[in-house]
Amino acid sequence: MALNYDAVMSYRPADIAVEYGARDCILYALGIGIGMDPLDTAQLRFVYEKDLAAVPTMAAVLGWPGRMIDPRFGIDSRMVVAAGLKVVLHRRLPSEAKLVSLPRIREVVDLGPDSAAIVLATRDLSTPGGDLVATVDSSNLARKHGGFGGKVTQAPEAHKVPESAPQATCDLPTPPNLALLYRLNGDENPLHVEPNLARKVGFDRPILHGAATFGIAGHAVLRHIGYRADVLHSIEARFARPVFPGDTLRTEIWQDGDRVSFQCRAAGRDGVVLSNGLAVLRG
Numbered sequence: 001m002a003l004n005y006d007a008v009m010s011y012r013p014a015d016i017a018v019e020y021g022a023r024d025c026i027l028y029a030l031g032i033g034i035g036m037d038p039l040d041t042a043q044l045r046f047v048y049e050k051d052l053a054a055v056p057t058m059a060a061v062l063g064w065p066g067r068m069i070d071p072r073f074g075i076d077s078r079m080v081v082a083a084g085l086k087v088v089l090h091r092r093l094p095s096e097a098k099l100v101s102l103p104r105i106r107e108v109v110d111l112g113p114d115s116a117a118i119v120l121a122t123r124d125l126s127t128p129g130g131d132l133v134a135t136v137d138s139s140n141l142a143r144k145h146g147g148f149g150g151k152v153t154q155a156p157e158a159h160k161v162p163e164s165a166p167q168a169t170c171d172l173p174t175p176p177n178l179a180l181l182y183r184l185n186g187d188e189n190p191l192h193v194e195p196n197l198a199r200k201v202g203f204d205r206p207i208l209h210g211a212a213t214f215g216i217a218g219h220a221v222l223r224h225i226g227y228r229a230d231v232l233h234s235i236e237a238r239f240a241r242p243v244f245p246g247d248t249l250r251t252e253i254w255q256d257g258d259r260v261s262f263q264c265r266a267a268g269r270d271g272v273v274l275s276n277g278l279a280v281l282r283g
Helices: 007-010 024-032 055-062 176-186 197-202 209-225
Strands: 014-021 080-089 097-108 117-126 134-143 168-173 230-239 248-256 259-266 270-280
Touching: 007 097, 024 055, 024 176, 024 209, 055 080, 055 134, 055 209, 055 230, 080 209, 168 209, 176 209, 197 230, 209 230, 209 248, 209 259, 209 270, 248 270
Parallel strands: none
Antiparallel strands: 014 097, 080 134, 080 230, 097 117, 117 134, 168 248, 230 270, 248 259, 259 270
C-alpha cells in the first residue's frame, strides 16, 4: 500500500467539541494504573470525585480525531504504532470542561524505501471563547510505508537524557488487562485487544497503547514532584519498544532545576521502552 502524501497533508478534520467531567478523569487515571494502591491518598485525588484533580497527561486523549483509516490515505492501520507524544499545558487542566479541539497534520517524514513513514500531527485544545488550554503533538510510525517520495526525510531531533546514573527511579506495575481498560478512553485499535492480529503484525501478544505508556511515565514524574499536577508545564517522550500489559515500568529520572529528564524500562527485559523524556515545570 503506497502512502498518499497529498491526501494526508490536505486532511483537516472538522473542529471537535470536547466535554468531559469527573467520570472521564477517573477512567483515564485508572487506565494508566493510578489507584493501584488504594491507601495512597496522593493517588486517590485522581480517582475519587471528592476534590478531584485531572492527570495532566489526560490532554493526550481529549479531542483526538481518531485513526486515519480512510483508504485514500494509503495507510494500512494495522502497521501503525505510536512513535511519540508531547503535551503542553498553557494552564492547569480542569477536572471538568467544555473545550474545542483543532487537529491538523504538520508533516509526513519519509524514512526511505523498505522503511517507515512518520505522520506528525498536532491539535490545540481551547475554551469555546478561544483561550488556549493545551497543545498536543503526536507522531505515528507507519511501518513499511517509507519510500513514497517525501521531501522531509528526518524526524525532529529529540531531547537527550543524561548518560549518568539516574538520580531517582520509580517502579510502577501494570495489570494484565490494562489495555482493555485504557481503550475506553477512545483508542479502540484492535492491535491492543486481539491476539491473532497482534501476531500477524509481529507481536507475540497485544501491546499496550503508546499513550498509556506515556501516561504511566507521566505518573512517575508526578510522583517524583510530589503529585503537584499544577506545576507541570509540558511533557514529551518517544516510544522505543513495545510495552505489554502486565509489565512493571521503571522510570529513570534526572532533574536539573525545572527540567526533568526521564526514560522507562520494562522489568525483566533489556533496553529502553520509552525514551527522550522531558518534563518542564513551572517556576
